[in-house]
Amino acid sequence: DAGVIQSPRHEVTEMGQEVTLRCKPISGHDYLFWYRQTMMRGLELLIYFNNNVPIDDSGMPEDRFSAKMPNASFSTLKIQPSEPRDSAVYFCASTITENYGYTFGSGTRLTVV
């Protein structure tokens, strides 16, 4: 397995633009997590899914953020409109119920200018 795959690796966008981050979890994993990492706030859980269903989205900063998981092999995190304070590294991770260790993707470094 190629691991958790995120795209793009880097994204630079202008304030007000829509940004879509993508994640492909490991096949067979039934949990998917979106985290955001910044120097100031560390790693923050934004939302997680179990069997494609959103379970807890209390970490989503505001209505500008939305996440979907249309099937077991794909998830998106969308920011619309983007703001400079959204600049961070966004990680996707997946795991299987019986194994609590997460596998992380390489992250998407988002810069909003």
Place this chain on the structure above:
Amino acid sequence: SQQGEEDPQALSIQEGENATMNCSYKTSINNLQWYRQNSGRGLVHLILIRSNEREKHSGRLRVTLDTSKKSSSLLITASRAADTASYFCATDANNAGNMLTFGGGTRLMVKP
């Protein structure tokens, strides 16, 4: 909010020395995990210790857990320059399903 807090925030040692990092958390947990993050990369799972376990080993890694003190330590023995990274503890709280909360991390530098 961060469930786990690592101590120290930064640690610098010479190659061959042992490195000890500590983690404290606030609520009851199912398990505690340690992860490593190299600069510019994603986190890598190192080891998991369950709440009914007190010590666990994996290669040069030794993890202890004291649930009465709500604390854990990660010991890396005979450190190498390649161990230079940030290390995070993460907790799976009792009523949080499979959701992990991460601490702020310890930045370890191992000088050759």
